[in-house]
Amino acid sequence: MRRKYRQAMTTITATTTAPPRVRKLVGAGRRQWIGLLYVAPAVALVMVFFVIPLGMTAWMSLHNWPLMGEHAFIGLDNYWAILRDTRFWNALKFTGYYTVIVTIAIFAIAFPLAIFIEKPRPFTNLYRTFFFMPAVVGFASASLLWSWLLNVDSGLFSPAAYDLGLIDKKFNLLATFQPAFWSIIAMVVWKVAGFTMIILMTGLQSIPQDLQEAAVIDGAGPFARFRAITLPLMRRTLALALILSVAGSILAFDQFYIILRGGPRNQTLTAVYWIFNQSFVSFKLGYGAALSMVLLVILVALSLIQLWLLRKPEGLD
Amino acid sequence: MRNLIAKLALATAVLGSGLGVAAADTANIWVRADGSNFMPRIVDAYNKAHKDQIKLDIIPNAEIIPKYGAAAAGGTAPDALSLDLIYTPSFAAAGQLEDITDWAKSLPYFASLSPAHVKTGTYKDHIYGLPFSADASVLIWNKKLFKQAGLDPEKGPTNWAEIAADAEKVNALGGNIKGFYFSGNCGGCNIFTFMPLIWASGGDILSEDGSKATLDSPQLRGAIDLYRSMVKKDLVPAGAQTDTGANFFAAFAAGNIGISPSGAFAIGALNTQYPNVDYGVTFLPGKDGGWSSFAGGDNFVVTKGTKKLAVVKEFLDFAYSLEGQTILAKYGSLPVRGDIAKDALRELDPRYQIAAEAMAKGKTPYSVVFNDLINSANGPWTQMVNEVFFGDDVDGAIANAQETMQSIIDQAPQK
Numbered sequence: 001m002r003r004k005y006r007q008a009m010t011t012i013t014a015t016t017t018a019p020p021r022v023r024k025l026v027g028a029g030r031r032q033w034i035g036l037l038y039v040a041p042a043v044a045l046v047m048v049f050f051v052i053p054l055g056m057t058a059w060m061s062l063h064n065w066p067l068m069g070e071h072a073f074i075g076l077d078n079y080w081a082i083l084r085d086t087r088f089w090n091a092l093k094f095t096g097y098y099t100v101i102v103t104i105a106i107f108a109i110a111f112p113l114a115i116f117i118e119k120p121r122p123f124t125n126l127y128r129t130f131f132f133m134p135a136v137v138g139f140a141s142a143s144l145l146w147s148w149l150l151n152v153d154s155g156l157f158s159p160a161a162y163d164l165g166l167i168d169k170k171f172n173l174l175a176t177f178q179p180a181f182w183s184i185i186a187m188v189v190w191k192v193a194g195f196t197m198i199i200l201m202t203g204l205q206s207i208p209q210d211l212q213e214a215a216v217i218d219g220a221g222p223f224a225r226f227r228a229i230t231l232p233l234m235r236r237t238l239a240l241a242l243i244l245s246v247a248g249s250i251l252a253f254d255q256f257y258i259i260l261r262g263g264p265r266n267q268t269l270t271a272v273y274w275i276f277n278q279s280f281v282s283f284k285l286g287y288g289a290a291l292s293m294v295l296l297v298i299l300v301a302l303s304l305i306q307l308w309l310l311r312k313p314e315g316l317d
Numbered sequence: 318m319r320n321l322i323a324k325l326a327l328a329t330a331v332l333g334s335g336l337g338v339a340a341a342d343t344a345n346i347w348v349r350a351d352g353s354n355f356m357p358r359i360v361d362a363y364n365k366a367h368k369d370q371i372k373l374d375i376i377p378n379a380e381i382i383p384k385y386g387a388a389a390a391g392g393t394a395p396d397a398l399s400l401d402l403i404y405t406p407s408f409a410a411a412g413q414l415e416d417i418t419d420w421a422k423s424l425p426y427f428a429s430l431s432p433a434h435v436k437t438g439t440y441k442d443h444i445y446g447l448p449f450s451a452d453a454s455v456l457i458w459n460k461k462l463f464k465q466a467g468l469d470p471e472k473g474p475t476n477w478a479e480i481a482a483d484a485e486k487v488n489a490l491g492g493n494i495k496g497f498y499f500s501g502n503c504g505g506c507n508i509f510t511f512m513p514l515i516w517a518s519g520g521d522i523l524s525e526d527g528s529k530a531t532l533d534s535p536q537l538r539g540a541i542d543l544y545r546s547m548v549k550k551d552l553v554p555a556g557a558q559t560d561t562g563a564n565f566f567a568a569f570a571a572g573n574i575g576i577s578p579s580g581a582f583a584i585g586a587l588n589t590q591y592p593n594v595d596y597g598v599t600f601l602p603g604k605d606g607g608w609s610s611f612a613g614g615d616n617f618v619v620t621k622g623t624k625k626l627a628v629v630k631e632f633l634d635f636a637y638s639l640e641g642q643t644i645l646a647k648y649g650s651l652p653v654r655g656d657i658a659k660d661a662l663r664e665l666d667p668r669y670q671i672a673a674e675a676m677a678k679g680k681t682p683y684s685v686v687f688n689d690l691i692n693s694a695n696g697p698w699t700q701m702v703n704e705v706f707f708g709d710d711v712d713g714a715i716a717n718a719q720e721t722m723q724s725i726i727d728q729a730p731q732k
Contacts, residue, residue, distance in 0.1 A: 067386035069411035153556035174559040175707070261561050261694040263502055265704055269695060280383050281693045283407075 054296075057289045065286030078290035087266075088291060091274040092298075098181075098270065099249035102188050106245055109193040114200035128201075132194035139191065143258035146187040150174055150259065174260060177267045184255055184268070192248070196241050203237025204230070239310035243303050250299055271295050343370045344625035344632065348399040349381045352450055352615065355648035356399065362644055363635045369628040382688075389413055389620065396623040397632075399449050399615040402437045403687040406527075408618060409440035410685045415619040418444040420630060426637065429656035433612030433681040446616030449636065450650035452580045453675035454510050454611045456480075456602070457587075460595040462487045462494060462575050473576075473599035476606050477514070477543045480576060487575030488552045496552035498569055498577040499544070501706050503562035504699035505692045508682070509611045510578030510601065511702065514540045516680055517603030522698075522722075527684035530722035532701070532715050539604055541705045541715075548706055558707045561694060570594060580613065581672030585649050588666060598668040600675055612679025614650065651676050686729045690722050697721035 061078055065071040082088060117128050134142065149156045152172040161167045173179045207230060215225045231238075253272040256262060262269040262277075269277075275295065279288030348356040353375045360373045374395065376384055382404065388394040400408065408414050421427060421435075421444045431448040438446030460470035466486040474480040484496030500506040515521065520536025523529065547553055554574075556564065569577040570591045578601055587594055600608030617636075619629055635641050642652040642661035651673050652658040658673045684690060691698045701718035705711045 066411060067383065068389055068408065068413045151556060152559070153554050158555075170555050172555045172558055175555075260559075261502065263559065263561075263694075263703065265700055265708070266695050273695075277693065277695055281695075282689050283382075283386065 057292055060286050061290035061293050063286040065284075065289070067280075067283035067285055071286065074286075078287050079294070081287065082290060082294055087269070088271070088274050091269045091271045092295075094267070094269065095250055095252065095271045098185075098252060099246055102185055102249050103242070103245045105185055105189050106193050106196050107241075109189055110196035110200055110241075113193065113197040114204055117197070118201050118204045128198075131197055134191045134193075135195040135198075137191065139254040140258060142187065142191045143255045146183070146255075147259045150183055175264055177264055180260055180264055181268060184259060187255060187259070188249075188252075192245070196245060199241045199244075200234070200237060203234045206237075207233045235310050239307060242310065243306050246302060246306065247299060250295070250302070341368045341370060342625055342628050343372055344396040344623075344628035345372045345374065346397045346399065346629070346632070347374045347376055347381065347385065347395045348615070349378045349401065350375055351378060352399055352650075355450065355645050355650050358648050359636055359641055359644045360632075362640065363632055367631065367635070369631060371628070371632050394620045396625040397617060397619045397629045400446065400618050402434050402446070402448075402612075402614055402616040402681060403684075403692070405437045405446040405616045405618060406440050406683060407685045407687070409443075409445040413621055414445040415621050415623065415626065416443050416445060417447065417619060421447055424634075424637070426654055426656055429654050430637075431612060431614075431653045431655070431676065431679070433679045434614065434616055434653060437681050437683060438616045438618075446618040447633065448653035449615045449617040449633075450645060451612065451614035451653045451676050451679075452582055453651060453672045453679050454513050454578060454580055454601055454613070455583075455672055455675055456576065456599050457569060457579050457583055458483070458576045458597050458599070459487075459569070459572065459574060460597055461572075462490065465490055466575070470595075471597065473597050474602065475599070476602050477540075477604045480602070481543060481547060484547055484552045484576050485550065488550075493573045494575070495554045495573060496575045497547050498553060498564075498574040499557060499706075500560040500562045500565045501553075501557045502559050502694075502699065502703050503565065504694065504696060504702065506562045506565050507702045508691050508698065509580060509613055511540065511544070512682075513578075513601040513609040513611055513680075514543070514603065517601060517607045517609035518605075519603070521682075523682045523684060523690075525683070527682065528726060530690075530719050530726060532719040532722065536604070537715070538711075541711060544706050545711070558703070569596075581651050581669065581676070582649060584666055584668050584672065598671050600671065608675070610675035610679040612676060612681045614653070684726070686725055689725050697725070 062073060062075060063071045064074045064077070113131055117124055117131065137145075148154070150158075150173050152158045152170050152174075158167075158170045158173065162170045171179075173183050211229050211233075212225060215229060220228070251272050252270050253276065256268050256270050256273055257276070260268050262273055271291075272295070275288050275291045278284050278291060346360075356373060356375065360371045364370050381398075381400075385394060385398060405414075424430075431451055434446070434448030434451070435444070438444055438448070456473060458473045463470040463483070466483075466489065468483055468486055474483050480497070486496075487494065488496035499510065512522065515534070515536045518536040518539065520531075520534040520540075522532050522534075522537065524531060548557075554568065557568075560568075566579060566583055566586060568574050569579065569583070570587060572591070572594050584598060587596060601610060602608050617633055619626065623629065636645065637654055639657050639660060642654055642657055646652050646661045646665055646669070651669070652661040654661075655677050658677070659670070662669045662673055682691070689696055693699065697718040701714050704714035708714060
């Protein structure tokens with residue numbers, strides 16, 4: 001039975017992903033130039049806002065570059081200093097821990113939501129809008145909103161629980177590590193799950209309906225269908241959502257800066273927070289640039305690993 | 318003929334005004350948002366009375382340092398800057414500021430300028446910054462709550478035991494009323510309001526020249542015990558533990574706090590925005606009496622190589638005049654000239670006199686890495702105050718902060 005699905009899937013994917021035929025025509029060279037012209041603005045944007053700043057960051061990382069005063073070339077000294085910077089490695093460890101937890105939490109909420117809103121049913125559009133709405137709020141605004149909600153004296157959660165008699169004494173959620181950390185997770189899931197849900201929903205909708213119907217006729221239960229049809233055909237979508245979530249989490253800053261300021265007692269310092277701190281609190285721009293380069297390498301490596309793990313299995317193309 | 322005369326008159330006027338504009342010079346100065354009340358007023362007054370003009374930019378507090386650094390690197394720095402005084406040594410050490418020693422010393426009132434400002438404005442025996450705006454730290458108490466608690470509403474606490482006892486009595490009123498408030502996760506707030514308790518008792522956290530951290534003093538330990546005991550007795554609202562300074566003033570202003578250390582800025586803010594809060598102002602006391610204050614505010618610094626030095630000096634001279642000092646005092650800064658402070662404050666709330674007296678003896682720790690040590694939300698001072706007030710391991714937290722602070726000082730590029 002499983003082989004039958006595979007064959008059917010192979011046929012479908014083959015038709016949808018067949019490479020376009022390239023036709024060599026007279027004047028193709030000219031058309032290429034026109035094509036290049038069309039993408040030129042995008043290329044210029046990438047150059048100005050990504051490639052050149054990246055090059056400058058790499059150049060700065062080789063200098064002792066204070067916020068004010070003269071800068072001096074010091075070769076790889078900043079990078080050697082990073083090796084001994086225990087606070088950076090601790091921050092990186094915390095960032096990794098946060099990334100794993102928050103990514104699992106986002107998928108655990110977003111996938112069921114995507115399945116729930118995928119098919120048209122009464123009020124589907126309303127649900128979609130409702131779940132997606134937090135995604136349009138900026139991270140900084142959302143963090144400010146939550147820092148008010150979480151405030152022990154003047155916010156919502158703790159005073160409400162106290163007034164309803166659920167707790168004897170107001171409990172400061174942000175004062176100790178575990179409650180503070182999970183408060184941030186809750187805020188991020190609230191903010192991001194809707195966006196992930198939409199991506200997963202488009203993936204679900206692209207799965208051909210007749211495959212599912214064939215499986216139902218063959219007597220496959222919902223779990224078997226999910227495992228043999230939904231998951232394999234969702235690989236690309238999952239890869240996209242996963243990379244977006246992991247990259248976003250590795251670069252987490254706003255919520256930790258605005259709500260917790262790295263507290264309680266520096267236990268929630270993320271890697272980007274430490275880079276910000278070194279660059280704009282300690283005014284060591286060169287060192288901050290070197291830390292950024294290290295983080296960039298880690299991020300690229302992680303993304304490549306994810307792409308490799310979620311590549312299409314043999315025989316599906 | 319009349320037409321010709323009119324044309325000639327017009328031509329003369331245009332030429333005249335053109336020459337006038339060409340002769341006047343405009344200097345650009347920046348101020349952090351904290352000065353957004355008094356700075357535009359004093360610039361307006363100056364511009365109205367002088368040919369040379371000042372163009373003012375108000376920059377958000379958190380952005381002014383990085384923005385100035387970027388502007389200086391790009392050659393677009395303002396001619397002068399009203400700068401949080403604690404940064405003056407590090408700016409001077411970076412070679413960013415104009416040496417104004419000779420001019421400063423030639424001012425007839427130089428000896429009357431706020432000593433703490435002048436000290437932080439001096440680097441390696443040269444003067445790079447002069448006092449501009451000032452804020453002293455004081456203790457404020459809610460008279461209505463004192464009365465309700467059976468305390469004398471006209472008498473604020475004068476030593477640590479009285480602070481604790483008064484706070485406890487107010488706290489006993491119950492409901493939303495709490496005895497004491499401080500921002501427990503804010504380094505800047507606590508150097509401003511907690512440190513004077515230690516100074517007034519004879520202790521310090523840094524050596525005079527900023528080269529040694531001295532956190533292992535019994536005075537610091539004693540002041541910590543005072544705060545800890547109040548936290549333990551539940552005299553402090555739960556939110557204090559995570560307050561990064563956002564609630565520093567607002568908590569008292571809401572009218573539910575008995576006693577709170579604060580700044581002279583609170584007097585103006587309470588009078589104008591919270592006229593229903595009846596409050597008293599006194600000094601921040603030592604363990605057994607005496608008092609001390611942090612000297613905060615801004616130094617006026619001049620960007621190295623500016624071509625508008627003459628305008629900048631003229632403006633600063635105006636700010637130091639009785640007219641200038643009165644404008645500053647009226648709109649939220651204490652006077653920085655001791656010899657005319659009383660006159661400048663004459664028509665204002667008499668409680669300012671206490672703040673001005675505190676200011677005259679105010680202290681500011683001297684360090685080229687003040688931001689790293691004290692103000693940073695993740696620095697050793699902020700981390701320590703949060704741990705020692707609310708955590709379990711007081712000795713460990715102090716030892717850890719002592720070690721971290723000393724290593725930051727030792728690694729500083731210039732001392």
